Amino acid sequence: MLKKIIFQFLALSLIFTYSAQSAESGGMPQLNPEFWISQIFWLVLTFGLLFIVLSNFILPKISNNLETRKSQILENIETADKQREETEKKVKEFDKIINDTKVEAKNFFNSERQKVLDKINNKRLSLEKDIEKEIIKAEEEIDQLKKTSQEKVTKIAIETSSDLVKQLIGEDINKSSLSAIVEDLSKKEMEKHNGI
């Protein structure tokens, strides 16, 4: 389709150009040797000058620029590498310092904690001792109280029972027999308590 259109246009153009050209001389101006020598002369002149100026003045400058840039870039990369190494060293040192301080702080903290714990322990131990002493004392007191209370209770029981018997019967009863009965009873009672 496109080719068809182009061909049609080309055909049309040929008609137009032939009609336009018919009056003047056709052909290619390139093959007219009138100015060949002039063109060669000017080509040699301009191209020769261009080549001389470019090769002697401009291209060496450009290549120089490129080389200096290359070397400068290399140098810069080198210094950058050096500086990077230094920073890495510094960072390592810094890390080391931080680590050391961390360990120190930990040690300090641990030792202080140990001290405090020791103090607490000591205090607790002494307190426990005190408490134990108190407990022993109290237990002893309780034991004594228990013993005395039993005796007292039996005494009271004997007395009250003798009083009761006296009031009921109206005469004194042998205290020793009474106490034996009370003791027997209280023992039974105790056994009952203990048995439970």
Added chain:
Amino acid sequence: MAANPMYQFNVYRIGPEIKINNIDISFTNASLFMVISSLAILIIFNLGTKRSIIPNKIQLLAELSYSFISKMISDTAGSKAKPYFSFIFSLFMFVLFCNMFGMIPYSFTVTSHIIVTFVLAAFIFIGVTIIGFIKHGLGYLKLFVPSGVPMVLLPLIVVIEIISYLSRPISLSVRLFANMMAGHTMMKVFGGFVVSLGIVGGWLPLGFSVALTGLEILVAFLQAYVFAILTCIYLNDALNLHH
């Protein structure tokens, strides 16, 4: 008159007629555009020689073209071709700028004239042949005798090789000349259509004309590149004899 698509290739005298020993070397429009192209190259690349680590735009252009052509030469002709760098650089730039200036409407395309391209190609051909003989002496003739060819075919092959070698300047010059001439003629023809078909039918050839302009700019670059790279290949044959 201007409707003739070949009219744009006419050479005419600018200024007085200059004659040396009855030879006409008058300044013509072709000479004018050669001068303009050379001056443009010199100005642009001179601006690109500023010494700065971070290049500006023109410097970048100059340095990129420098490394582009340097790479092209080292890729095709090897490291031995280093001394011919400035010649190939000048050649590439000259052809490129002449082609590009030819793309400006109402300008003149220097490279659309067979005599110009032929002189360039002939110079390259003669130069390459001389370099080949200097480097290898008569051994350069081995170029016409490829290795590994049966003895029976050898006479035929040698004749073909010689013909192909001798046709190098012709093919080199005609390629550039024909490309430039054909492109510009075609653009002129489509431009003529735009006028002759008027406001109704002229839009299609106008579109073609626009597209062709892009194509022609591509061709202008490509032909300069091809011209330079073929020079490199011929130089490679002369410098590194393979056979």
